[in-house]
Amino acid sequence: MSLAEQVLEGNIRAAARLMRDIDDGRPQAIDELKALYPRTGNAFIIGITGPPGAGKSTLVDQLTASFRGRGKKVGVVAIDPTSPFTGGAILGDRIRMNRHSCDEGVFIRSLATRGALGGLSRSTSDVALVMDALGMDIVIIETVGVGQDEVDIVKEAHTTCVVMVPGLGDDIQAIKAGILEIGDIFVVNKADREGADRTARELNTMLEMRHAVEGSWSPQVMKTEAQRGTGIAELTDEILAHRDYFLSSGTINKFLRERNQRHFMGILRDTLLKKALSFMAKSDSLDRVVTGMTDRNIDPYSAVDEIVLKMMSDSDD
Amino acid sequence: MSLAEQVLEGNIRAAARLMRDIDDGRPQAIDELKALYPRTGNAFIIGITGPPGAGKSTLVDQLTASFRGRGKKVGVVAIDPTSPFTGGAILGDRIRMNRHSCDEGVFIRSLATRGALGGLSRSTSDVALVMDALGMDIVIIETVGVGQDEVDIVKEAHTTCVVMVPGLGDDIQAIKAGILEIGDIFVVNKADREGADRTARELNTMLEMRHAVEGSWSPQVMKTEAQRGTGIAELTDEILAHRDYFLSSGTINKFLRERNQRHFMGILRDTLLKKALSFMAKSDSLDRVVTGMTDRNIDPYSAVDEIVLKMMSDSDD
Numbered sequence: 089m090s091l092a093e094q095v096l097e098g099n100i101r102a103a104a105r106l107m108r109d110i111d112d113g114r115p116q117a118i119d120e121l122k123a124l125y126p127r128t129g130n131a132f133i134i135g136i137t138g139p140p141g142a143g144k145s146t147l148v149d150q151l152t153a154s155f156r157g158r159g160k161k162v163g164v165v166a167i168d169p170t171s172p173f174t175g176g177a178i179l180g181d182r183i184r185m186n187r188h189s190c191d192e193g194v195f196i197r198s199l200a201t202r203g204a205l206g207g208l209s210r211s212t213s214d215v216a217l218v219m220d221a222l223g224m225d226i227v228i229i230e231t232v233g234v235g236q237d238e239v240d241i242v243k244e245a246h247t248t249c250v251v252m253v254p255g256l257g258d259d260i261q262a263i264k265a266g267i268l269e270i271g272d273i274f275v276v277n278k279a280d281r282e283g284a285d286r287t288a289r290e291l292n293t294m295l296e297m298r299h300a301v302e303g304s305w306s307p308q309v310m311k312t313e314a315q316r317g318t319g320i321a322e323l324t325d326e327i328l329a330h331r332d333y334f335l336s337s338g339t340i341n342k343f344l345r346e347r348n349q350r351h352f353m354g355i356l357r358d359t360l361l362k363k364a365l366s367f368m369a370k371s372d373s374l375d376r377v378v379t380g381m382t383d384r385n386i387d388p389y390s391a392v393d394e395i396v397l398k399m400m401s402d403s404d405d
Numbered sequence: 406m407s408l409a410e411q412v413l414e415g416n417i418r419a420a421a422r423l424m425r426d427i428d429d430g431r432p433q434a435i436d437e438l439k440a441l442y443p444r445t446g447n448a449f450i451i452g453i454t455g456p457p458g459a460g461k462s463t464l465v466d467q468l469t470a471s472f473r474g475r476g477k478k479v480g481v482v483a484i485d486p487t488s489p490f491t492g493g494a495i496l497g498d499r500i501r502m503n504r505h506s507c508d509e510g511v512f513i514r515s516l517a518t519r520g521a522l523g524g525l526s527r528s529t530s531d532v533a534l535v536m537d538a539l540g541m542d543i544v545i546i547e548t549v550g551v552g553q554d555e556v557d558i559v560k561e562a563h564t565t566c567v568v569m570v571p572g573l574g575d576d577i578q579a580i581k582a583g584i585l586e587i588g589d590i591f592v593v594n595k596a597d598r599e600g601a602d603r604t605a606r607e608l609n610t611m612l613e614m615r616h617a618v619e620g621s622w623s624p625q626v627m628k629t630e631a632q633r634g635t636g637i638a639e640l641t642d643e644i645l646a647h648r649d650y651f652l653s654s655g656t657i658n659k660f661l662r663e664r665n666q667r668h669f670m671g672i673l674r675d676t677l678l679k680k681a682l683s684f685m686a687k688s689d690s691l692d693r694v695v696t697g698m699t700d701r702n703i704d705p706y707s708a709v710d711e712i713v714l715k716m717m718s719d720s721d722d
Binding site: 122127129349351352353355356357359363365374377382387390395400 | 435438439442443444445446658661662665666668669670672673674676677678680681682691694695698699701702704705706707708709710712713716717
């Protein structure tokens with residue numbers, strides 16, 4: 089039985105194996121993904137993002153328990169930041185998730201693919217696809233919302249929760265207009281801390297000032313204390329309410345078109361680059377170009393033109 | 406006279422125009438870059454990175470003044486973070502730089518190319534190349550060190566200064582092993598603040614614990630108060646000391662090979678994708694693929710295989 093067939097039967101070890109093959113860039117992993125694809129598209133994807141220190145991991149842990157309590161299988165893709173500035177803290181938090189480690193209905197996978205071909209968002213969508221095929225009803229993608237890469241990852245989610253925390257200081261948190269665009273739900277976590285009400289109020293004020301389109305979704309500001317589980321049931325309800333809106337309003341159609349086009353273009357870009365590099369490997373031309381650039385005899389733009397032309401005319405071999 | 410020729414004569418308006426053409430993705434911009442390339446490679450590139458709120462913009466402003474005082478022309482590429490979490494604050498700081506606005510020896514350019522083809526690091530290197538061609542002796546690239554994109558940008562620099570600040574709290578700053586790898590010089594800015602000595606000491610301890618290779622560069626921890634200009638002359642000296650090491654030790658050779666290969670591959674990837682998309686546009690096949698993916702009749706991996714094959718065999722037309 090192929091890996092894909094095993095994954096579709098709910099075999100967790102096969103899923104882990106396939107994800108490893110994807111990570112390692114093994115060509116047969118693509119064949120498995122091809123086989124899985126028609127049977128996917130069923131999982132509901134939730135994005136959790138926010139600045140470092142907002143307690144996202146604990147919140148994801150609690151949401152996982154909450155959805156499990158409602159009979160849902162839950163996959164978690166945790167993006168461990170590749171940045172030196174947010175380094176190890178998040179990896180440490182991951183340990184807490186171990187309470188689900190004996191639960192077959194929970195599948196947790198950390199990604200820290202610094203410099204991976206196609207980038208983090210490509211890896212994330214492939215891993216989410218495998219979790220979807222494995223029969224996970226909910227896939228939670230957790231990421232530190234700081235870079236463009238991370239913002240791209242959030243685009244994978246049907247529902248995005250932006251997690252804020254009181255007292256991080258405006259200087260760092262910098263709640264600006266942009267943040268309002270990406271959140272479907274806003275969460276003020278660590279709500280027992282001083283300033284929680286003020287942060288929630290400010291968020292609400294900013295949300296109200298937005299020009300809401302008639303009949304469109306209005307994001308709520310929820311308060312949680314993930315550490316104690318306070319507010320988690322309400323947050324779960326709100327996520328499901330957004331899901332209903334997403335499906336019934338037709339928002340999903342535009343979302344799927346954009347996401348599928350992005351996926352396709354990402355795969356196209358990676359495939360073409362890989363083809364070009366293996367074409368160049370045959371004649372050691374990469375080395376020649378790089379040396380020429382260093383000596384400033386060759387400019388990279390002309391070198392690319394030349395390689396692309398050769399590659400195209402050579403394709404009948 | 407072509408734009409490239411004007412840039413090479415030091416025409417600032419021509420440089421600004423070319424950068425705009427690059428931003429807009431005009432094909433003729435590539436021809437200008439081809440013409441510039443052989444005449445570049447002279448500028449010394451300094452990367453300034455660190456968490457939001459560390460006072461990087463003020464520091465860059467002071468370094469600019471300091472290098473001007475030593476008779477150097479200075480270009481500044483300021484990467485305005487595209488993340489909603491670090492949004493507007495940095496843009497505001499930019500205003501301070503206006504004190505150089507009447508100085509022909511200073512050229513400042515902000516980049517905020519969210520979602521640009523090829524990403525931020527590609528745009529940064531193109532802009533740095535134009536500044537180099539324009540005759541800038543020093544090009545300072547300032548970025549908020551938070552995402553992978555930003556870390557990639559730092560790789561463009563010959564000398565990287567990591568700017569820290571006392572009192573941001575370990576929770577957020579998370580000074581971990583990774584940060585030590587990217588810095589050639591560490592700066593504790595806002596050194597008048599409480600805890601500055603402790604932050605500097607901790608950094609020094611961590612740097613000492615590293616397994617230093619005999620004869621390799623040992624990064625120093627400098628203290629500055631950019632706001633008052635304190636420590637700027639010393640930092641400038643240290644940057645120049647690293648530059649001397651970089652050139653005399655041969656480190657530059659490995660650096661250039663890696664950077665040139667990265668540039669070439671980035672341009673190759675973008676060019677191939679653009680070619681594929683214009684090929685697909687002829688037959689509206691992008692739309693067909695995306696619709697097929699949404700209906701789960703087509704998987705993106707097989708669709709890419711098919712397009713690439715067609716594109717190759719069609720190349721004789």
